[in-house]
Amino acid sequence: MNPLEDHERKVIIEFCHLLEKSKQLFNGLRELPQYGHKQWHSYFGRTFDVYTKLWKFQQQHRGVLDNKYGLKRWQIGEIASKIGQLYYHFYLRTSETGYLSEAFSFYSAIRGRSYYTQASREDKCELMVKKLRYYARFIVVCLLLKKLALVRDLIKELDKQIIEYGATYDPEDQIEWTFVMDEVKAFIVAEAAVTVLHPDNYPIVLSHRLNIMSVPPPERLTAATLTLQEAVIVGSVSQQVKFSELTMDMYRILQTLEWEPSGEMPQVYNESPRHRFTATPQIIKGYNHDKTGRHENPHKYLLFKPSAAQVLVYLASGCFDLPSNGALLLYISADALIVPASKISEDTGYDVGGLMTNVKSDLYRDHASREPRPTVSRTKDPQCIHPGDLYPFTRCPLFIIIDSDNSYIFQNIPRHFAQPLVVLMSPLEVPSTFPSDYRKEGSLFTLFLHSPLSAFCYCCDIKTVPLVQWERSQSYIETFIVEAAQVMMRHRIDPTFIAFMSDDFLRLLLLRFMFCAVALRMHRGFRSRNQLPRSSPPLPDDLLEHPTLVHIIMDLAVHLQVRSHFHDSSGPPTTSN
Known part of the structure; x- marks a missing residue:
């Protein structure tokens, strides 16, 4: 063999070695524990290093690989797709939105450079399946980055x-992929609870991530300030x-628990920025935050219909990883295990019902043919989360x-260890005027925590808002948040609230909860106490009826021309159910 042929052979051997090693490391990611921090970080680093070398190598030796090895464009696309997956999963484990942008860069390049164009012409269908999975992953990343115009094109x-x-x-x-299509289409329809229209009559894409304009600084802090470090998010x-x-x-x-990527982005997204394609993927070392940690995102675990045991394992891991000044957030959106009143005992830990988190539970199979609030005879179930857990x-x-429809059962969790503890609970029910399947598109309570103005409009049957009116309405929300923070800190409230007010995310969640509570107490449609949110410790009535806060709600209602939906005062409903 002449020297050129030797060189070509070495190139091909090295490429195959890097390709095989990258596949082994990528497949090994599935074996890593999903909880904890230290176990996976070094493994991800090694995997990124190999893919960095592989990507550079195929770029530098493309001529030899194309002509002598027979490298196909879909193979390049597969490498880029796995790099995109690495960035996406690193985002899930770190909550840093910059990694989402990197995943988008690679996924966008696959589409822009038509790497998978020939997929359907191959003899085997496995390549086509990879192409479909690539599209599904790309859509998820675009959803999280609020690139909804691109999502519609991808659909x-x-x-x-x-x-x-x-x-x-x-x-x-084939039926499964058709079902995936139906899911994403339904998700897009439900995503925007309210349509905000530009003067040129096209919908505006809004971001509801945190920015420094959307959360007021704390009025005062105690000596022991807390920061949200870990969050367990359960959807069931x-x-x-x-x-x-x-x-x-x-x-x-x-998204509510994340800062905007720049820390100060406006609420209206521009969907046509110029995106770069990163040629050499690598781990971004460190965080680009100020020394106070103000712009740092909490680490989050996303649990979709987990078993009760999984929830407990992730909670234990989150507690274990907390620093001395750290706080843990648990969010659960789940169906209720309702216990008849005649069955309830004095044990508020386990005999009051629970939350059904696991789709594999027998209760879920029973639930499929029942009303939204099922009643079962058993008071304890191993696949449910009970307050005592x-x-x-x-x-x-x-x-x-x-x-949940059973949220109030969590209002009596004792503080055995004298640590700060706050529980925010959704209403048990909504007015009968709401559609019977309204929660299919997301809970009203969570919508208040995510976008208070969208939830306010939804309660008043407002489907479309002009952009100018939306921006003016948003200023009322911002005024409420600022005033509520001042009123709250000057009131005699439980000290545990003060401890959590030092964190930007938790402070904003508390203030949005106050907006939800005040607005629903004033709304004529929410007549029952079961239609109002609760907190533990409870917020005083005189705080939720404060004249300044009531006045802002009324001004917002007048601005949106829905004044008739609200009472003149914020007195609580008189019915006892």
Whole structure:
């Protein structure tokens, strides 16, 4: 062999070595524990290093690989797709939105450079399946980045690809992919609870991530300030619209617990920025935050219909990883296990019902043919989360949000360890005027925590808002948040609230909860006490009826021309149910 042939052979051997090693490391990621921090970080680093070398190598030796090895474009696309998956999963484990942008860069390059164009012409259908999975992953990333115009284009392309897939291969999983299409279409319809229209009559894409303009600084802090470090997000509503193991409630609360990528981005997104394609993927070392940690995102675990045991394991891991000044948030959106009043005993830990989190439970099979609020005879079930299950985790500062038809059962969790503990609970029911399947598109309570103005409009049957009116209405929300923070800190409230007010995310959640509570107490449609949110410790009535806060709600209602929906005062409903 001449020297050129030796060189070509070495190139091909090295490429095959890097390709095989990258596959082994990528497959090994599935074996890593999903909880904890240290176990996976170094493994991800090694995997990124190999893919960095592989990507550079195929770029530098493309001529030899094309002509002598027979490298195909779909093979390049597969490498880029796995790099995109690495960035996406690193985002899930770190909550840093910059990794989402990197995943988008690679997925966008695959589409822009038509790496998978020839997929349907291969003899085997496995390559076409990879192409369909790539589209599904790309759509998830675009959803999280609020690139909804691109999502709609991708849906059209995926729909076409699924039809072609079925016509070419007559596969057994054709129905499953059709179901995926139905899911993502339903998700897009439900995503925007209210349509905000530009003066040129096209819908505006809004971001509801945190920015420094949306949360007021704390009025005063105690010596021991807390920061939200760990969050466990559980989504288990059986009938709720979902896509790729994200229910609508999970999707909304996930973004609520993140800063905008720049820290100061406006609320209206521009969907046509110039995106770069990163040629050499690598781990971004460190965080680009100020020294106070103000712009740092909490680490989050996303659990889609987990078993009760899984929830407890992730909570234990979150508690274990907390620093001395850290707080843990548990958010659960789940169907209720209702216990008849005659069955309830004095044991508020386990005999009051619970939350059904696991789709594999027999209760879920029973639930499929029942009303939204099932009643069962058993008071305990191993696959349900009961209030008593959370007692051990009150050893650390714990902030709990329960969105369920059975949320009130969590209001009596004891503080055995004298640590800060707050529980925010959704209403048990909504007015009869709401559609019977309204929660399919996401809970009203979670929507208030995610986008208070969208939830306010939904309660008043406002479907469309002009952009100018939306921006003016948003200023009322911002005024309420600022005033509520001042009123709250000057009131005699339980000190545990003060402890959590030092964190930007938790402070904003508390203030949005106050907006929800004040607005619904004033709303004529919410007449029952079971239609109002609760907190533990409870917020005083005189705080929720404060004249300044009531006045802002009324001004907002007048501005949106829905004044008739609200009482003149914010007195609580008189019915006792």
